[in-house]
Amino acid sequence: MANFNVGVIGIGYWGKKILDEFSKVENVSVIGVSDLDEKNLAFASERYGVKTGYKDYRQLLAVKELHAVAICVPNQMHFTMCKDALEAGKHVIVEKPITLTSNDGRELVALAKSKNLMLSVGHIFRFNNALAEVRRLIKEEKFFGKLFLMEMNWVNLEKAFPDRDVLFDLAPHMFDIQNYLLGQWPEEVMCAGGPFRRKEGEETAYVVSKFKDGMIAMANISWLVPRKVRQIMLVGENRSALIDAVAQEVTVYESGYTYRLGLERNNTIRDELVHFVKSIADPMTETRNSGEIGVKTVELIEAAKRSMREGKSVRV
Numbered sequence: 001m002a003n004f005n006v007g008v009i010g011i012g013y014w015g016k017k018i019l020d021e022f023s024k025v026e027n028v029s030v031i032g033v034s035d036l037d038e039k040n041l042a043f044a045s046e047r048y049g050v051k052t053g054y055k056d057y058r059q060l061l062a063v064k065e066l067h068a069v070a071i072c073v074p075n076q077m078h079f080t081m082c083k084d085a086l087e088a089g090k091h092v093i094v095e096k097p098i099t100l101t102s103n104d105g106r107e108l109v110a111l112a113k114s115k116n117l118m119l120s121v122g123h124i125f126r127f128n129n130a131l132a133e134v135r136r137l138i139k140e141e142k143f144f145g146k147l148f149l150m151e152m153n154w155v156n157l158e159k160a161f162p163d164r165d166v167l168f169d170l171a172p173h174m175f176d177i178q179n180y181l182l183g184q185w186p187e188e189v190m191c192a193g194g195p196f197r198r199k200e201g202e203e204t205a206y207v208v209s210k211f212k213d214g215m216i217a218m219a220n221i222s223w224l225v226p227r228k229v230r231q232i233m234l235v236g237e238n239r240s241a242l243i244d245a246v247a248q249e250v251t252v253y254e255s256g257y258t259y260r261l262g263l264e265r266n267n268t269i270r271d272e273l274v275h276f277v278k279s280i281a282d283p284m285t286e287t288r289n290s291g292e293i294g295v296k297t298v299e300l301i302e303a304a305k306r307s308m309r310e311g312k313s314v315r316v
Contacts, residue, residue, distance in 0.1 A: 004277055007032040007069045009057045009081060011040035014095060015072035021270045022070070023048050028277055034060045057081060061088040068118070068280060070273075071095065074163055079104040082119070086111045091118040093276045096172040098294030102302055105295035112291060118280050120287060121294030123176040127271040129263055130248040134234065134241060135181050144236030150178065150217035151233040155225035165201040167193070167301050170221040175300045176293065177232065177245075178209060178217050185296060187212050190313040191304035196224060207304050210313075 004027060008019045011033055022030050033044045034057040041053030054060045061069070061084060068091035071081050079099045085092045086108065098121045099105040112119035125131055137143040154170050161169075179185050186209035193205025204222040211217070232243040240253040248265040251258055272289070279285045303314040 003027050003029065004067045004280065005029050005031045005065050006277075007034065007060045007063070007066050008044075008072065009034045009060065009069055009085075010072035011035040011037075011044055012072065015040075015070075016043070017269055018070045018072055018273070019044060019048060019050070021267070021273050024270065025273055025277065028273075031066060032060045032063055058084060061085055061090060066090060068092065068276070075100055075168055076163060079108065082108050083111065086115060086117055086119065089115065089117070091276075091280050093118075093120040093122065093273070094294075095122040096176075096294065097121075097168055097298050097301070098291060099298060100168065102295055102299040105291065105298050109291040109295060118276070118287065119291035120276050120279065120289050121291060122272065123172065123180075123289040123293060123297070124268050124272050125173060125177050125245060126180050126288045127266070127268045127275065128245060128248060129266040130243055130245065130250050130261075131177065131180065131232075133261060133263055134243055134250060137241075138181060138234075139183075143239060144234065144241075145238035147182070147213075147215050147234065147236045149233075149235040150181075150215065151235075152177070152217065152219040152221075153229045153231045155220060155222040156228035157226045158223035160197045160203065160223075161201075165195075165203070166221050166223050167191075167202050167205055167304060169223075171205070171207065171219070171301050171304065172294075172297045174207060174219040174221060175209070175297045179293070179296070181232075181234070182211065182215070184211055184213075186210055186217070186300065186316060188313050188315050189300060189303040189307055191307040193308060202308075205304070205308075208313075209300075 030050050032052040033050050034054045044050040069085050071094040082092050082094050188210040190208040193202040195201050196203050207219040209217040230245040234241045242251045250261040279287045303316045307314045
């Protein structure tokens with residue numbers, strides 16, 4: 001694989017993780033970062049030796065030797081920064097959601113395609129070993145048999161963020177995981193949710209998705225529950241499985257018996273970044289977390305919000 005020069009825009013909580021993992025990837029050099037906070041620029045310099053830091057991200061994009069950027073900034077800044085990066089000729093991996101509207105997302109996908117650039121979205125659970133194994137077993141068909149139900153619990157206690165809601169923060173994972181495991185998108189979405197500690201902006205939502213083959217998925221997403229849970233219950237005619245997406249453990253329920261699959265836990269962030277670089281190096285590599293996938297998750301979030309407003313299910 002050729003050598004790649006990358007940059008990271010936004011050195012906050014997640015940006016620090018991206019910077020750390022990129023610094024360990026073979027044939028990749030982090031040659032610059034951007035952040036409005038001098039302390040974060042100093043952190044990149046002192047901890048990782050990235051001496052080139054800019055408050056204005058456009059200065060980083062102007063660096064001729066830069067091949068790609070990871071964008072780890074607040075959601076409302078995704079569209080502008082991605083567009084500027086693509087127009088500057090840089091490959092992009094942006095954290096989910098790709099944008100706050102599907103129209104903006106489609107514009108970015110079209111721009112990347114017109115410039116023959118990679119646009120990936122941080123749908124990190126596509127790189128989770130436990131989910132990958134369950135996906136393989138679903139494709140075998142005989143293991144689970146016909147799938148009936150999926151129950152997803154993605155809850156924890158968070159502060160009342162002033163700039164985002166729980167649907168845009170957590171629902172991208174919900175819809176993306178459904179598609180990754182099932183190989184299809186829902187045809188109908190119903191949603192109930194709302195704010196509790198503030199006047200607007202959902203802090204809890206219950207989302208029901210219906211699929212063409214009759215399967216139903218229910219997702220409980222919340223910032224109000226004082227216990228962090230990232231679990232998926234998959235119910236089939238032959239077997240069922242409980243997936244702990246953080247611990248990467250899969251417990252199978254079969255004819256009154258339970259057992260745990262033997263799985264090796266992987267570093268999902270590293271594997272996602274390695275995949276991104278390989279996708280740039282080899283256009284024949286299938287991009288697991290493409291911009292198109294990112295746009296579809298936003299379309300489904302829009303449908304969920306419409307369902308809440310209108311008090312009815314929405315066809316998608």
